[in-house]
Amino acid sequence: MSETTNMLGTYLRARREQVTPQQVGIPVVGVRRVPGLRREEVATLAGISADYYLRLERGRDRHPSAQVLRSIARVLRLDDDHLAHLLALGAEVTRRSARRSPTETPPPGAVALMHSLAQPAFIEGRFFDVLASNALARALSPGLVPGGNQLRDFFLSPAEQALHPEWEDLAECLVANLRQAAGTDVTHPRFVELTAELGAGSDLFRLLWSRHEVRGQRGTRVRVVHPQVGEMTLNRERLRIDGADDLMLVVYHPTPGSVDADSLALLASASLPVAAGRGSADVS
Known part of the structure; x- marks a missing residue:
């Protein structure tokens, strides 16, 4: 069985x-x-x-x-x-996939709020797909583009792993979050597709998945080593979006007045003018 x-x-x-x-x-x-x-x-x-x-x-x-x-x-x-x-x-x-839309579409108001923030922010789906992101989020991590998936990046992207020196701890947390998010709905097409891809490409994912750890999503501190501005420690918060099942607004923010805040401001000043010149690419 x-x-x-x-x-x-x-x-x-x-x-x-x-x-x-x-x-x-x-x-x-x-x-x-x-x-x-x-x-x-x-x-x-x-x-x-x-x-x-x-x-x-x-x-x-x-x-x-x-x-x-x-x-x-x-x-x-x-x-x-x-x-x-x-x-x-x-x-x-059982959470019935048939009752849900096959696609996850963030509300326009939530997308507008995300773009108005001065911090890196993005909207993620139930299985950690990136549905929308602002320019500073993409400057912080190239993986935070619409269509990306955070689990896939942590396990399969050397560039993302280099950005997060503690990526294995973060990946372990996300695997436990994925178990919690899926619940008993393990036949959901996106869940099946994602776990199959990760299982085929990562020995570490297979090991972590076999442990059946379950953990709810909580705020945490994340250390990032950025190629442009160096090391930063940022607070990561997940905020549930009203009226949108399982969608979360994720925001990275530094401690006010810290060196990390200065580094993030430097990244914003260096990258946002370039990102703005790409037209509508930052709106998903």
Whole structure:
């Protein structure tokens, strides 16, 4: 049974393999043949039968109670994001792609707001496709052009990796965000296309994807080494766009009065006149 048809079982097994016996107070005696916890150990600690837990992992029982899943989550040391994902898988709450437009189009007002900002800003779709960007965003990163995809750039573009010295940490975060964004809607055409491309082109993506990490999107600080203005540390914020399912306005902004603010202002002064001369290319 594939991951797509047995999402709950695949997720339970992946998370079980990442919890050590020591973390749950089980003494280790001799050589263990499996990574992480054994199925019967999870079942005992969760207060359910080993046979029932085996049925869950093998996809023979797809409607466990929330109480059972919370007990298992406690054993597997799942945080709130991972627990929410587990409950969604257990309830088979599927986001129907058929109910959504095949294309993601940002509202004109959001695009106008993005262009009015003095900071690098862009609009991203559910699976981190770049739908629109302002000139300073493209000056900051050539990958932030309409039609680009942030995950694809982090894993497959050496130029983007050079721009972000901590790109592996950022990529790991985005992979966990992708799991959270997809939820149980793993047959969405764009999701299938993107994960297939990344899986074929990156060993690191395949490794991270197999861990089944789940994380919601949050603001963070990002270190950038730009070829024109050198190193900057910028705050990255994601703001949900009202009335547009799953679309986010992403803004990079420096701490006011910092050296980073001076560097970003220098980048703006050096690049924006050139970008402005390209006509409508910055409007997507």
